[in-house]
Amino acid sequence: MATAVMTTLDPRSRAASRGLSDISIRNLFIIPTIVFLIVFNIFPLLYSLGYSFTDFRASTNAPARFVGLANYRALLNDPFIWSNFAITAKYVIVSVAGQVLVGFGVAMLLNRAIPFKGLITTLLLLPMMLSMAVVGLFWKLLYNPSWGVINYVLGLGNFEWLSNPDMALYAIAITDIWMWSPFVMLLSLAGLSAVPKHLYEAAAIDRAGPFYTFFRITLPLVAPILMIAIIFRTMEAFKTFDLAYILSSQPTTEVISIRLYKMAFQEWQTGMSCALAYIVLIMVLAITNIYVKYLNKVKER
Secondary structure (H helix, E strand, O other): OHHHHHHHOOHHHHHHHHOOOHHHHHHHHHHHHHHHHHHHHHHHHHHHHHHOOEOOOOOOOOOOOEOOOHHHHHHHOOHHHHHHHHHHHHHHHHHHHHHHHHHHHHHHHHOOOOOOHHHHHHHHOHHHHOOHHHHHHHHHHHOOOOOOHHHHHHOOOOOOOOOOOOOHHHHHHHHHHHHHHHHHHHHHHHHHHOOOHHHHHHHHHOOOOHHHHHHHHHHHHHHHHHHHHHHHHHHHHHOOOHHHHHHOOOHHHOOHHHHHHHHHHOOOOHHHHHHHHHHHHHHHHHHHHHHHHHHHHHHHO
16 A cells, blocks of 8 residues: 555655655756865966976976976986985885785784684784874884884894884885785785685595695785785875984985975975976886786786
């Protein structure tokens, strides 16, 4: 009887009975969200794109003068900028590789039946809940050559981590690995829990060894979700600023985001810094596109 009554109601009455109508949802949520995105994301993006073709300096009252592609040509021909890109690439490779190895390794251990598994997992997630500034200051104390815990535990005496040009970048990468390996661990755990158990049972019946089981069953099935973790972490590592800025001021740790900051807010080359930001954006999009294509190939296997 109730069903018969509902079917006789017109669409507006049925929508009203569910709560907000589709038109109300559009007016209250979707349109304000689109306006917010345009005002705070797309408009600044287009505004800075316009400035990238000028010689504008925010520290002067001189009007912006159109210079075409001169900023982009100057940046692409600057060997110091390419040096910053090389430092960034080195940092991204070390940091992301370390996070994948540590995160996936810990996930493999936690995928077994161990006591206090939930508590251990929660404690391991704590580093990525902290602020970047707090983590930077905390590790700066740990790396201190006089009273730092790391030198004491490893027996390195007064070894300089952050003032050593050869070690400073690795010290920052280690900090990033400590902070974000739990993120990779979390995604890897989700992938490992989704692997069908009967595959391992079949491998055990065939007397397959751990090496064969890992490379023929575990890794191929977890690879897609591991690739997603690598994409996220690569994009984040590429734009690292906080840790590198707080931990060290060595020329060997000047990643591209720090160069961009100095160019924009210390040297006040506003037009040039906008052009550099777009070069970085294009590179990140290109790298992400390569990863996504590889991810699609992995999924098709």
